[in-house]
Amino acid sequence: xxxxxxxxxxxxxxxxxxxxxEGPGPFPAIVLFHGCGGxxxxxxxxxxWLNERGYVALVVDSWTPRGIVxxxxxxxPDVENTDRFDDAFGALRYLxxxxxxxxxxxxxxxxxxxxxFAIAVVNGPSLERARKRGVTLPAVGFRLGIGIxxxxxxxxxxxxxxxxxxxxxxxxxxxxxxxTCEEMxxxxxxxxxxxxxxxxxxxxxxxxxxxxPLQMLPDVENRNKPGDCxxxxxxxxxxxxxxxxxxxxxxxxxxxx
Numbered sequence: 051x052x053x054x055x056x057x058x059x060x061x062x063x064x065x066x067x068x069x070x071x072e073g074p075g076p077f078p079a080i081v082l083f084h085g086c087g088g089x090x091x092x093x094x095x096x097x098x099w100l101n102e103r104g105y106v107a108l109v110v111d112s113w114t115p116r117g118i119v120x121x122x123x124x125x126x127p128d129v130e131n132t133d134r135f136d137d138a139f140g141a142l143r144y145l146x147x148x149x150x151x152x153x154x155x156x157x158x159x160x161x162x163x164x165x166x167f168a169i170a171v172v173n174g175p176s177l178e179r180a181r182k183r184g185v186t187l188p189a190v191g192f193r194l195g196i197g198i199x200x201x202x203x204x205x206x207x208x209x210x211x212x213x214x215x216x217x218x219x220x221x222x223x224x225x226x227x228x229x230t231c232e233e234m235x236x237x238x239x240x241x242x243x244x245x246x247x248x249x250x251x252x253x254x255x256x257x258x259x260x261x262x263p264l265q266m267l268p269d270v271e272n273r274n275k276p277g278d279c280x281x282x283x284x285x286x287x288x289x290x291x292x293x294x295x296x297x298x299x300x301x302x303x304x305x306x307x
Contacts, residue, residue, distance in 0.1 A: 055140035057133070058184040062116070064137045066144075067109040069097040075150035078306045079106035080157050081141045081192075083134065083164030085201075086122035086270075088113045092161070092259045103299065104307070106151050108144070112137045121163075122270040124280055134167045135180065142171075143188055155306050157194040159298075162226060162255065165200025165217075172213040173206060194305045196298060199223055199255050203231035210238045215245040216301045218294050220253025225272055225282035248297055250290035254283045258291040 051068050054061040067089070071077055080100055082093050089111045097107035112134050113119065118127050138158060146153035160168030170176040172195040180187060194214045203217075203226070217235055219228045228249045235247040256262040264285030272282050 053140050053144035055133075055136040056143065056185055056187075057136040058186075061140070062133070062137070064140055065111040065114050066141060067094070067097070067111070069094075069101050069107040069109075070150060071101045071104055071106065075106075076152040077104055077106045077150060078155035078157070078302075079108065079145050079151045080159050080302075080306075081138060081145070082107060082109045083138065083158070083160030083167050084109070084111065084113070085160075085162030085164050087120045088118070090259070091261060096159075099295065103302070105302065106145065106148075108141050110137055110141050122267070124269065124271045132180075132183070134164070135170055135176065136185065138167055138171045138192075139180075139185070139187060142192060146188060146190070154190050155193055157196065157302065157306050158192045159196040159198070160200065161198045163201050165197035165226075166202030166205070168195045168197045169200060169202075169206060169211065169215060169217075171195060172211045172215060173209050174212045175209045177212070194301070196301065197231075198258060198294065199226050200231060201226045203227075203234040207234045207237050210241045211243045211245055213244070214301070214305045215243065216297065217245070217247040218258075218297060219247070219249055220255065220257045220287070220290060221249050221251050222253060222283070223255045223257075224274060225255040225270070225284070227274060246301075248293070250287070250293060253287045253290035254285045256284040257287045258294050259284075260286045260291070262286050
């Protein structure tokens with residue numbers, strides 16, 4: 051399916067994959083944001099898992115409509131930060147208009163590059179910046195955010211979310227650092243935010259993605275390497291993945307269902 055994003059004056063038609071439980075609803079819903087590698091089998095697995103628990107899931111594909119295959123590697127195309135933010139709210143608006151979705155109970159969930167946008171869509175200053183550039187935000191926004199190995203925590207350390215936030219990350223992640231995300235969460239909590247982080251010992255980036263055995267990706271950009279260059283360790287870890295599903299299920303049950 052497709053839907054327009056909410057970029058003022060030049061909306062983009064964004065692609066998505068919609069998964070819904072059986073029955074008329076209305077159901078709570080989750081919008082899923084991919085990482086720099088684009089939509090993967092991982093997102094379908096999570097979407098089906100969410101369906102089994104009574105949630106509609108919408109996987110947003112921000113790359114295909116813009117002619118991007120991946121933007122993990124150095125020199126590959128990128129988009130403006132505002133583009134993915136606007137895609138997210140286009141997805142929210144689309145879901146809120148569906149009769150089988152509860153329009154007041156929609157959350158955001160993202161991985162890596164998409165993880166920071168799952169945080170940004172519930173971040174007070176990000177919402178205010180969007181309004182200042184002319185974006186008309188829905189009257190009811192995202193009810194929560196979940197970032198899995200989110201990139202960009204460094205950019206939000208001095209800001210604060212206005213809805214519940216859960217961050218899940220591996221302690222051994224050398225692509226998106228757990229220490230930086232922990233600093234962000236602690237700073238937000240000090241300002242009164244409902245923010246939580248779970249750090250899984252020994253886990254790397256892609257810890258919940260069974261398609262990635264432990265390996266080094268030599269060509270990916272990594273701001274933690276000298277000269278912001280290249281290389282990151284990734285790998286599935288069964289125990290951390292199982293714990294992530296448990297954390298997400300409890301978080302959604304508490305704040306969305």
